[in-house]
Every structure is written in C-alpha cells, then in structure tokens.
Amino acid sequence: MEACVGTAESLPYADQSVDLLIFGFCLYLCDPTDLFQIAAKARRVLKASAWLAILDFWSPYQRSNDYHHCPGIRSYKSNLPAMFLWHPSYVVTDHRLRHHCHPHPHTDSVDDWVAATIIRRFDKSDA
Secondary structure (H helix, E strand, O other), X not given: OOOOOOOHHHOOOOOOOEEEEEEEOOHHHOOHHHHHHHHHHHHHHEEEXXXXXXXXXXXXXXXXXXXXXXXXXXXXXOOOOHXXXXXXXXXXXXXXXXXXXXXXXXXXXXXXXXXEEEEEEEOHHHO
C-alpha cells in the first residue's frame, strides 16, 4: 500500500490508478472557483471503481468567513460533496454531519458543522 500527500495541480499518480482518495479538512481553504478543477483532477486519478472520502466543514449553502488561524485568508463552507455528485458515476454511501468539536456532537450553528462523506465511484464506461 502506498500513500502520499499532494495537491490538485500535481497529483503524482497515473490516470485511474487510485483506489481511495481522501480530502481531509483542506477543501474549505480552496477558492471556490478552483473546485471544478480539483474534482476533475480527482476523477483523473480515481479508478473506475474507487472510493472518495471528504472530511471537511459543511454548509447547505455557500458561505465564507475570515480564517481565524491565519489573518488574510478566507475559509469557504459549502456542500463540498456536490462537486462530485452532479456526475452519475458518483454515489454517496454515507454522509454524517456533526459539530466540529467533541463532546458536542450536534449543533444548530452552521459555522460549526463538519461532514464525513463517503462516495463510491463506479463507472462502467471507464472500466
């Protein structure tokens, strides 16, 4: 098994060579105008039957605020799995919404929501 950390601009994998791709608390710091390119690069490396995990802040609508860990940077919250789900090759197999801090698993504050979403890619036309 091999694992690495990469960026959408330079994923060091051949086309359709990855079984599992994990986006772990990184997409909320990406400019929303880059999300289509990020999804396209992910699709390039994912096998026709593969898994995709997105663990990140979540909101039912697009919102942004100042990133409190680093002045001058914005963070963006949205329905990040939707950047894949418009395509019929992707199906959500699990989606769990929680508060970003334990021991408070539930909250009404959209600023505190995080989601763990597991998506299955299955595309017979690419196999």
